[in-house]
Amino acid sequence: MKRKRRSKNPVSTCSFCGQNTAGLVSKNHTFGKGNNMLVFESIPTFVCSNCDSVYITAAVSRAMDEVLAAPEQYTERRAVSVAKLAA
Numbered sequence: 001m002k003r004k005r006r007s008k009n010p011v012s013t014c015s016f017c018g019q020n021t022a023g024l025v026s027k028n029h030t031f032g033k034g035n036n037m038l039v040f041e042s043i044p045t046f047v048c049s050n051c052d053s054v055y056i057t058a059a060v061s062r063a064m065d066e067v068l069a070a071p072e073q074y075t076e077r078r079a080v081s082v083a084k085l086a087a
């Protein structure tokens with residue numbers, strides 16, 4: 001499979017709607033809850049302005065799976081502020 005590397009290009013083709021409207025941004029992704037919550041900081045993430053899809057590449061997904069499989073090896077403990085909004 002051929003992969004196009006166009007990280008310099010701010011807009012790329014959306015994997016969902018096929019439009020040239022997916023921008024690469026840096027986003028935090030959280031998994032789990034409470035004391036088991038794991039935060040991935042500044043993950044390169046595609047956000048499509050046409051269909052509102054938010055997605056990561058397969059390579060990033062694989063790297064995240066590696067971390068989730070052995071979090072004690074790849075994470076550091078940090079005190080963070082967590083906000084909940086009243087429903």
Ligand SMILES: [Zn+2]
Binds near residue numbers: 048049050053
């Ligand atoms: Zn899209």
